[in-house]
Amino acid sequence: MGSRRKFLGQLGGAAGLLSTQALIAPAFSKQGQYQLGRIEGLSPAETARDEDFWSWVREAYTVSPEIINLNNGGVSPQPRSVQEGMIRYYRMSNEGPSYYMWRILDKGRESLRRKLAGLAGCAPEEIAVNRNASEALETVIFGLRLDRGDEVILSRQDYPNMINAWKQREKRDGIKLVWLNFELPADDDNAIVRKFSDAITSRTRVVHVTHVVNWTGQIMPVSRIAESAHRAGARVVLDAAHSFAQLEFTFPETGCDYAGTSLHKWLCAPFGSGMLYVRKARIGNLWPLFAGAEPESDDIRKFEALGTRSFPSEHAISQAVDFHLAIGTGRKLARLRYLKQYWSEKVRDVPGIRFYTTFATNRSCALCNFGIDGIETGKLEARLLNEYRIHTSPIVWENIDGVRVTPHVYTMPRDLDILVEAIREIASKAANR
Numbered sequence: 421m422g423s424r425r426k427f428l429g430q431l432g433g434a435a436g437l438l439s440t441q442a443l444i445a446p447a448f449s450k451q452g453q454y455q456l457g458r459i460e461g462l463s464p465a466e467t468a469r470d471e472d473f474w475s476w477v478r479e480a481y482t483v484s485p486e487i488i489n490l491n492n493g494g495v496s497p498q499p500r501s502v503q504e505g506m507i508r509y510y511r512m513s514n515e516g517p518s519y520y521m522w523r524i525l526d527k528g529r530e531s532l533r534r535k536l537a538g539l540a541g542c543a544p545e546e547i548a549v550n551r552n553a554s555e556a557l558e559t560v561i562f563g564l565r566l567d568r569g570d571e572v573i574l575s576r577q578d579y580p581n582m583i584n585a586w587k588q589r590e591k592r593d594g595i596k597l598v599w600l601n602f603e604l605p606a607d608d609d610n611a612i613v614r615k616f617s618d619a620i621t622s623r624t625r626v627v628h629v630t631h632v633v634n635w636t637g638q639i640m641p642v643s644r645i646a647e648s649a650h651r652a653g654a655r656v657v658l659d660a661a662h663s664f665a666q667l668e669f670t671f672p673e674t675g676c677d678y679a680g681t682s683l684h685k686w687l688c689a690p691f692g693s694g695m696l697y698v699r700k701a702r703i704g705n706l707w708p709l710f711a712g713a714e715p716e717s718d719d720i721r722k723f724e725a726l727g728t729r730s731f732p733s734e735h736a737i738s739q740a741v742d743f744h745l746a747i748g749t750g751r752k753l754a755r756l757r758y759l760k761q762y763w764s765e766k767v768r769d770v771p772g773i774r775f776y777t778t779f780a781t782n783r784s785c786a787l788c789n790f791g792i793d794g795i796e797t798g799k800l801e802a803r804l805l806n807e808y809r810i811h812t813s814p815i816v817w818e819n820i821d822g823v824r825v826t827p828h829v830y831t832m833p834r835d836l837d838i839l840v841e842a843i844r845e846i847a848s849k850a851a852n853r
């Protein structure tokens with residue numbers, strides 16, 4: 421995945437209507453090509469500690485000198501190459517909107533579909549491009565054919581937009597929601613799978629799974645959950661908002677029937693870009709949210725009848741895929757896990773600290789949530805920002821009450837050293853009060 425030769429080969433195969441080479445040239449300067457060449461023979465674990473390489477990655481972003489952004493779980497910034505692509509397509513569109521947007525950029529979606537499918541490990545005919553994970557997943561939630569009394573299993577730790585969509589179906593159509601509640605972190609995959617399978621009944625039609633729980637970064641054992649759902653004849657909806665382009669997986673191997681993700685999270689594509697995956701055999705039976713001429717067709721494009729959307733954002737997703745492939749998912753994940761362990765291990769024994777995220781690397785990724793006894797989460801977040809200029813996300817949701825810290829590929833250990841120092845000082849003051 422990370423090999424430069426392979427990467428350039430993939431680019432050649434996915435060339436769109438515009439000159440891809442011209443677009444990536446500024447992104448991969450001599451320094452970039454040198455760095456990519458240098459890591460070619462390194463393993464993901466070796467690359468994870470190669471600060472020269474990650475310094476180049478940081479240079480590829482426009483990092484604020486004002487704040488240390490550790491809320492990349494909310495939305496990710498785009499590398500310069502993506503920003504430049506976006507601006508370029510925006511300017512081009514304004515030279516003749518209906519010509520450039522509808523005749524040129526709109527046609528580029530087919531090559532983009534192939535590129536995204538390559539990353540998702542599925543057929544291009546199973547990928548629809550849209551605006552975010554909410555749109556993708558609500559297409560599924562509102563598009564499934566469910567009858568009164570049909571049961572859907574979901575959890576209190578799922579994302580609010582998805583929970584609200586299911587609740588609306590409950591109110592409107594009389595389906596029954598069967599709730600699971602997880603104490604996080606959870607280190608026992610068997611217990612997680614059992615909780616799902618114990619909730620399955622003869623009326624279960626759908627199991628909704630959040631692949632990476634956004635509140636804490638817990639990785640759910642989705643393929644095993646899908647296996648037990650399928651044994652009971654139920655369909656699996658996967659919320660892949662935080663797993664796509666962060667974890668190494670393909671949609672088919674998760675066993676899910678439907679998945680939705682934002683591309684402005686871990687892929688670092690333009691804000692307001694997303695993707696829907698529907699297993700080929702399931703397309704015909706799923707109603708689109710925005711009706712097309714043939715809503716029951718098995719053409720995935722029926723889910724793209726959005727009307728006029730931001731074509732520049734959509735088209736520049738392609739640059740984000742190029743940048744992601746240059747690093748490689750394996751290397752990216754190894755670095756993100758390295759960064760998460762780097763800071764969390766250093767404060768693990770600070771008196772009063774509690775973690776909602778596991779230290780088991782195979783069950784966690786970049787996201788990590790912690791709280792400090794004696795200080796409210798909102799105040800903790802405010803102190804990190806006001807006193808140390810560290811931007812994080814305060815989370816008080818169900819049984820989780822902590823600050824979520826999410827580094828990204830442009831985060832350097834020196835940024836995290838400041839976080840570590842801040843946590844030690846705040847915890848010590850809280851303990852001495």
Ligand SMILES: Cc1ncc(COP(=O)(O)O)c(C=O)c1O
Pocket residue numbers: 493494552553554555579581630632633634659661662682
């Ligand atoms: C798990 C999960 N699902 C869905 C979403 C919704 O993403 P978007 O706002 O891009 O639609 C988010 C956003 O943070 C999320 O964390």
